[in-house]
Amino acid sequence: MFICTVGSGDVHVDYIKREFGYAVLVPIGYSEDGQYNYFVQTAFSELPGGELEYYFNVIEVDGVNNNEYFYTSGWDTRILIQGDDRLKVLSAICAATRHLIMAVKPQQCMRCTNDAHQPDKALEKHYLISKIFEEAGYEVVTADPFHGRRIWWMIRGTTESADSLCSEADPATEATDVEQRQAD
Amino acid sequence: MLSRDKQIELMEKAETRLASYAEQWKRDPQFHAALHRNDADGDDKEGDSQVAAFG
Secondary structure: OEEEOOOOOOEEEEEEEEOOEEEEEEEEEEEOOOOEEEEEEEEEEEOOOOOEEEEEEEEEEEOOOOEEEEEOOHHHHHHHOOOHHHHHHHHHHHHHHHHHHHHHOOOEEEEEOOOOOOOHHHHHHHHHHHHHHHHOOEEEEEOOOEOOEOEEEEEEOOHHHHHHHOOOOOHHHHHHHHHHHHHO | OOOHHHHHHHHHOHHHHHHHHHHHHHOOHHHHHHHOOOOOOOOOOOOOOEEEEEO
16 A cells, blocks of 8 residues: 655755656655655666657665656556645655756756646646746647547747647646636 | 648557557556556666656
8 A cells, every 4th residue: 555755844855867768756755665666766867869758657666676767657557646745746756856847957858748638637648748838938839639548848039940840839828727727 | 730640540559559559658667667656566767857846
């Protein structure tokens, strides 16, 4: 059973910079039997060509067998983390994302959904991530989904640079979505 | 301008890339040490990691 520690006091985060990417690690909990610790990872990794891709994971750390399992799908974490704990973990993801953006300050980056055909509720976390980038001074643009998968670009700077990156972007749609969801 | 073909390629291969990134991080000693710092026999952290208050 997952015991959530988010919000139970100050925690420490690790910011790790490597040649292939950047990561922020935040502890979020442990298993009742003490064998596993859980972390949120937000990260940028370099795509071929040098552009950075943003993503986040939940990592299960097996302290007994000295290995790690990366939960990259929301469908998997749904079994592990339930109820109010999901909101707490989402808040940790948001905080870790802010920390990562402020540490790296990329000129431009992109991100994709890992799961296809996510329901609206599952997409809310992606709208929140967009909002965080916007609050950090980025313009967030998107393109048409492909077989239920979505893609966004975050660009620090002018509207012109965003337009030139993605001609099919419709930033107004997503901004409206975020505002609507926050109002609800 | 990023072509639609390129956009589709990025979306199609997202899952594969994420798995690849995870493997890359797993192989990194500093990353491993940060995850296992609190284990009973965990490694000491070294390198260019930073620790910051986060509350």
